[in-house]
Each structure stands twice: as C-alpha cells, then as structure tokens.
Amino acid sequence: MKLDTKMIHGGIVGDKYTGAVSVPIYQVSTYKQDGVGELVAGYEYSRSGNPTRAALEALIADLENGVRGFAFASGMAAISTIVSLFNKGDHIIIGDDVYGGTYRVLHHVFSRFGIEMSLVDTSDVNEVKKAIQENTRAIFLETPTNPLLKVSDISAIADMSKESDLLLIVDNTFMTPYWQNPLDLGADMVVHSATKYLGGHSDVVAGLVAVKDEEWGEKLFFVQNSIGGVLGPQDSWLLMRGIKTLGLRMKQHEQSARRLAEWLETRTDVERVFYPGLKSHAGHELASTQARGYGGMISFDVGSAERADRILKKVQYFTLAESLGAVESLISIPSRMTHASIPPHRRLELGITDGLVRISVGIEDIDDLQADLQQALDAK
Numbered sequence: 001m002k003l004d005t006k007m008i009h010g011g012i013v014g015d016k017y018t019g020a021v022s023v024p025i026y027q028v029s030t031y032k033q034d035g036v037g038e039l040v041a042g043y044e045y046s047r048s049g050n051p052t053r054a055a056l057e058a059l060i061a062d063l064e065n066g067v068r069g070f071a072f073a074s075g076m077a078a079i080s081t082i083v084s085l086f087n088k089g090d091h092i093i094i095g096d097d098v099y100g101g102t103y104r105v106l107h108h109v110f111s112r113f114g115i116e117m118s119l120v121d122t123s124d125v126n127e128v129k130k131a132i133q134e135n136t137r138a139i140f141l142e143t144p145t146n147p148l149l150k151v152s153d154i155s156a157i158a159d160m161s162k163e164s165d166l167l168l169i170v171d172n173t174f175m176t177p178y179w180q181n182p183l184d185l186g187a188d189m190v191v192h193s194a195t196k197y198l199g200g201h202s203d204v205v206a207g208l209v210a211v212k213d214e215e216w217g218e219k220l221f222f223v224q225n226s227i228g229g230v231l232g233p234q235d236s237w238l239l240m241r242g243i244k245t246l247g248l249r250m251k252q253h254e255q256s257a258r259r260l261a262e263w264l265e266t267r268t269d270v271e272r273v274f275y276p277g278l279k280s281h282a283g284h285e286l287a288s289t290q291a292r293g294y295g296g297m298i299s300f301d302v303g304s305a306e307r308a309d310r311i312l313k314k315v316q317y318f319t320l321a322e323s324l325g326a327v328e329s330l331i332s333i334p335s336r337m338t339h340a341s342i343p344p345h346r347r348l349e350l351g352i353t354d355g356l357v358r359i360s361v362g363i364e365d366i367d368d369l370q371a372d373l374q375q376a377l378d379a380k
Helices: 003-009 049-062 075-083 100-113 125-131 154-162 214-227 233-243 247-267 284-290 305-314 346-351 366-378
Strands: 033-035 067-073 091-097 116-120 138-144 167-171 188-194 207-211 272-274 297-301 328-331 356-360
Touching: 003 049, 003 247, 049 067, 049 167, 049 207, 067 100, 067 214, 075 100, 075 188, 075 207, 075 214, 100 116, 100 233, 116 125, 116 233, 116 366, 154 167, 207 305, 247 272, 247 297, 247 366, 284 346, 305 366
Parallel strands: 091 116, 091 138, 138 167, 167 188
Antiparallel strands: 067 207, 188 207, 272 297, 297 356, 328 356
16 A cells, blocks of 8 residues: 555554444443453453554554554653663663653653663764663664754664664654654664654644564563553544544645745844755755655754744744644744753753754645744844
8 A cells, every 4th residue: 555545544444343434432441251361352451452542553553564553641651661671771872862751751760770871863873883882772763853853874773783682763753654664774663752743633642653573562562561551542543533644744744844944044043944854954865865755843043042932922823832743833942841851051062052943834824834934033
C-alpha cells in the first residue's frame, strides 16, 4: 500500500462482528474466560490488551514498517517504559537538545535508579562514537531535534550501534511515519508523542512505539504490561481517527512551513531561522536523503526575550501553548516552556536563547499566517 492508503487501511480495519467500518471502542476492563486460561479471543485484562488499543498498535507497526506496536498513556510514558528496559549501571547516549521532558525524566528520575546518560550532539556522528563507553547500552536521538531542528544521520548511527551491540531508539515525533521511517534506516525502536501530529487535533494525549524485531517486542510488552502506563480505548479510537487524515495534514503543514521559513529568512530583524527545508540549514542535504519531507516545525531567533514576548502578545492566529502538531498553529518560547527544565547555562550553550521562538505551523490559510507573523514582528 502507498502511504496515504496505509493511513486508512493499515492495521486492523472495521469490526468483523457487526461490519462497522470503524473499530469500536471496547470500553471494558476484563473478559470472560471459557475455563481457567481459556481466553475467548485472546484478551483477559485490558492492561495487558484491549481490542481497540490492539488495532492502534497494529496500525503504528504498519506505518513504521515494524513487527509490533505499543500504545501508551503519553509520549513520556512510552519513553519511560523503554528506559525501564535497562539496568542499574547502564549508560544511554541522548541528543543534547532533546525535548525537556525526556531530559528531565532521565536526569531527575532514572538517574536515581543508577541509569547514566551523556548529552551529545547527535548530528555529529564522531561525537556520538566518542561518547560510547563500556557500559553504554543505547543511543536515543531525535531527528530533527526539538527545538533547534538539528538532523542526525540515522543510517550511520545505526551502523555504529550494531558494531557496538547498542539499541538505537529514534523519536520520530516531528517527522511522523508520513515523512520518515527510522526502522527502515536501521533503528531498533521508534517512539512518538502521538499527542502531536498523529492525533493532530489537540484532543488526545498518547505515546506510540514500534519495534523492528520480535525479541525487543516481547521485552517491551513485558515492561509495558508490568508498569501499566497503557492508552485507554477511547483515546486509542481518537488517535486512529486522527491518523486517517495524517497524510493530508502533513502535506499542508510542510507546504506552509516551508513558505514561512523562506520568508522569515529574508527578514533582517530575524537573527536565525531553523528549518531543515532551507538550503542554508546545516542538515538540509541529509534531511533530503533520509526523509521524504521536512515537517511543519520552525524555530527562529528574534534577538531578545522582550521582543519574543511582544510577538506573543500581538499574534492572532498563533496560539501560545505547549505542544505542537495540531491543526491550529501554536507558538512557544522553548527556554521558558518546553525546555525550562534544562539549566540556563546549558540552554545558552546549545543556542536555546530567550529570544528563540518555536512555531508549529497549522493548516490555516498560509496568507493569514504570514500576515499575522508579519504584523507581530513589525510591532514596536
């Protein structure tokens, strides 16, 4: 199936009992058994498995070309469950400007259980290689990163991971399986904050994982079932509904983002624009080879916190809010919002300044979005 068809017909479609074209919401906690351990349809308790969630998990496996999918109550529940695969004394290499929540859970939670981490610029393959230690067990990267949109070479890092027997985990939230498939490039696991583009309508919080082989699938299922941070059936249904229009939305997000990025780059009052679709972007060539598109996220530096705040007050169609990837355009200041948990000196080292503005370009008319940004940037 082509991608747009897979969004509609991937995974488990409809209901064999009624002929419904949409998978029903199985709002149930437990299931009748014909005898002890004799399950009617393979389900015994909804923490371990639910038909609605199973349909979603089959869908994300199909979309990411994996062998098994998993649905969680949030993106952070998904990441935390993956990290729970590791043991005390294990070391994980992560990107140096990952989402603040990922940094927070590793630095402040899992560090207490003896799991170590190193922050590395994963866009530099040599830096990743130098960071590998005897106790390194995994590499976790975002590409493009949040919020600086740095691009990492998934294939090269996958080859390096295999040589050192490391697990490669890729956060594919920004690109989605519509534009990029990390498992095809050699990654072992791909994770999504499905709250974002996959849901797409700011009405569900969820996390998804797809794995490349059954061995890791069994290990992840055991931890998912043990910890229990699973997605409920209603949210699973909402997420499947959102995914049906993912292709249409991603095309519009990217078309508008590319135009806005090119326009922002022409403005002398914008110090720097971060968007992989720009030829000036350091990762443009790599992004063009490992992905089919560049996504709908843009960051740009307006020079100061004061000017950034002025822009926030003036915009009309960009909503100041956490999150991204929705039909409505969102705007945020990473240093004080999504990445506030990262120490100030570290943010400055990375280039996450107080004047850095991040926008998630929605599907509104591009002329309205550009005019809105223009009047906000021109405001004195």
